[in-house]
Amino acid sequence: MARVAIVGTGPTGIYTFFNLIQADASHRITMFERGEKAGIGLPYSPEAASKSMLANIASIEIPPIDAPYLDWLKGQPDAKLRAFGLDRAELDDRQFTPRLLLGEYFRDQLLSLLDRHRARAEVLENTEVTDVIARNDALFLRAAGREFGPFDRVILATGHVFPDADEATRSYFPSPWSGLIQAEVPPVSVGIMGTSLSSIDAAMAVANQHGRFHRKGEELTFEPTTKGLHLTLMSWSGVLPEADFWCPIPYEPLQVMTDDAVAQCAGQADPLDRVFALLQQEIAQADPAYADRIGLATLTADTFADAYFAAREAQDPFRWARKNLEEVEHNKAHRITVPWRYALLRMHEKVETLVPHLGDADRSRFDAGLKKVFVDNYAAVPSESIRRLLALRDAGLLSVLALGEDYEMKREPDRTVIRAKGKTHLFPVFIDARGQKPLESKDMPFPGLRRALIGSDQDIPELDGDFALVGVPGYEGHAHLAAIPYLMHDRPFVQGITASSEIGAAIARGISAAPGDLRSGAAGDPDHVGGLASAAH
Template sequence: MMPRIAFVGAGPTTLYTLHALLAHNPPPFRLAIYEAQASAGRGTPYRPGWNDPAMLANIASIEIPPLAETLCDWLRRQTPERLADLGVDPGAIGERTFYPRVALGEYFRDQFDAVLDMARARGVDVELRTRCRVEDAVSTPGAMILKIRSRSGERSEETFDQVVLATGHQWPAEPEVRPGYFLSPWPSSALAAVPACSVGIRGSSLTAIDACVALGNVHGSFDEAEDGETHYRPAPATDAFHMTMMSRKGLLPEADFYAPLPYEPLAICTDEAMKDLVASDEDQLLDAAFELFKAELVAGDPRYAASIGLENLDLEGFCEAYFARRAASDPFEWAEANLAEAKRDYAEKHTVAWRYAILRMHEVLALLVPHLDASDYRRFIRHFKPIFVDDYATVPHKSIRRLIALHRAGKLDVAAIGDDYRIDTSGDEAGATLVLGGERRYFPIFIEAMGQRPLGAAAFPFPSLRRQGIVRDAALEAGKGDMRGIAIDEEFHPLADDAPEDRLFCLSLPFLLGRHPFIQGITSSHEMGLVVGEQLAAVVAEAQAEQAAA
């Protein structure tokens, strides 16, 4: 009997895992894929309807691990009509170009179909069930049982040898949880009814930019050219429309900068050095890692290191120095200057050395996170993580131009609100009130746009796994005391004595963010897929060998 493998969720993580599994040329097996949406492959961040057509992805073709074909190759073979529908200029296709989210969704959908065709050609028995929701998963001594509800409402149970949970981002289907108060800007179609009024947006990163662009298109339009100025044209009778993005530091993200890909090797703060540090039983683990970080940064860009006095800075001091000049500047003036610099650097293929050094080190420092005690974990999340996120979560130049255009049109401001504030939604009126420094500022519409937050076991969508103790909070492990998502090992198995380690894999991003704080979409889907695909291929091969010997 062929092994039975199930994937719950049919987004890019499942796509990359299947691609990696097939790369090992496994013997035939039975594959079932369950997807709650009407089609497979796109994933929530790239789904039409969920995303406004103007929303841009912040990953270029050169960064997307190829599947059956690269994104650029796929775009070049599309008809002009389809490219127009996707908002892609046929003359601007390039490996470093940023495209609308919905265009990436269509690419992944086509690649998903190609991977399933590849599987069938190799003898895999494929069953894809869309508009089908897995409501629970139960571990038994011999198998995993999935409880399934079909599109017609019919319930059934299916048994599998291995199950991969890849349910993706967790957002409410109806984001407006009370009148005028939105827990997320998605689906973007929910923002279409937002009136022309004062809008508060908590966050200033790509998620908040998505909200700004969507609302900007509701109440006006952008006039833009790839190499020219961008202007915002408010629609008639929208004088009252104004957005305020707010965050702790009140900073805008920086524009995407030119960097060699794949990454050039690091010399000091390397994977090997970090693993040696973890194995050394160093008491001050985070501070010791920061010294490696400093040494690499000095070697990479000594002028930058000297300009901020890096030699004499501790971790907290470096965090303040890193943001100091931006925090002291008008955010839109800084954005214009940074955009001009980034544009010049792209034209000259010039890399800002200190930015590139920090970019390459974020994955190295991530190796440290599971080993930090509670105090250092909090320090890392508050002080060190924001540096890396700011450096790698740069945004397309077009996104920066749109923000500047909105600001010039008097429709967007950015506010620094620090830590000592609260958002009051307890009143009878719609929206929410920002309470800061004894003052209250009311917004008839308020949107939470801080991106996906780490989730723990209480939010895990399969209750039986919680009751069985197979899925539990990592905070309970080793008495570390902080929310770190669910307890998993390095190969994405939930840590449970009662379940065979090769039976269940969790690749659902919100529950991994505590342990893997830099999981950031497609590249992470690929990396996790390589790990799990190899394990699944080994399991299938072992099952075949056992059957042959029986």
């Protein structure tokens, strides 16, 4: 019987727990959660989200745990649904719902699993793990002034890492999750770095303090209640994300860019150029008109991004957003798939498997080109988010700033100064909403593991197929690193709930398939793990 610890109870921790139970119900599992409520996860918590912030994933895409998300929604009281702006009669498996509801769903799923497996599982809330210690061919966890263990396996599913709220000031927020939800933002010029859904969420968090959205039929307007507020979203190019588009789910198989075809690229001297050739063939076959329109046959892995964004960059971003919104809503109503968009959506995960095999030069080329295209494609935002941006624009409260690559940003005590394209922009309040950055071994919050990684000359943790650490004495064969920021170097598209599910499944397969010198429970008590009574719930 393997004794397993899972550090973190957000989606990755929950899917790992679920898959471990499915694979082998004999595992004895202890879950550690530093917050008051296990199972929610930072992006879906009241500390990081409000009722207006939408999840960028629909029920049809969320891997079910005990119950599919849509079934869970239908089981909620009418009053609760109305409080979140939902109508029971309009619930749909492709609907985007508030992130807070998704957090409640995951917590309910976790508690249901714990209740059914109380003899083998427990969760410890308000218990922040501060170190992971290797000793006597096992791992021990230090938390709350105590030591827990020994554990045969420890899964670090600690999720996203953003600056704490105490790093924010009245004029500067290092991320949208650094106290912005609780802060009172004055009606001034507010700068928001980024144009993704996180940036839109930041804009909504501020706008909702100074007015209200009103809906009349399909029309959404914003009525301000204060004077002086203006929001500026900014990025290098100044393009807004496009609205989520209709496509068949589950995904249909690709015709050209198959797993075998991508694997063959990995062993060649020019893997990036070879995989781009597959992309060209896939799009040309799926959507010849689009391929001709952008001159796809003449493009390279270095010029494709410029051609992809050219039309949007040439137009006013709000005019493009309005036109795109009309297109995707028409396509959703008539179930029309735009072939080239669908092809790109299905290809990004295939290409991601090649990234670890790219040399430094090709990785730089990839990050500067194809990566931006894939991120733009799969990170399309809910239509409602675009409607809100347009409503703020129509109210005269929102603009978009194209910075270019040579902009300068300077933080001052009471403002942030941006200099771009010969102009100076002053923001009394500034929010950095550029999202999660990849982390390295030196950023590991657990001192024992950090020393071991650095001592093993691993600037970036080396992992095998089940996310187990490789080449780290004492931790190899025992520790699995499922924390998203440490995976982003080799898996640039790893973020999201579907990725959490895939990570959890891979870890469960690895642990359940591994031969073990598994120990009995502490002091011979089969319901005792490291001195802790099991099944807290």
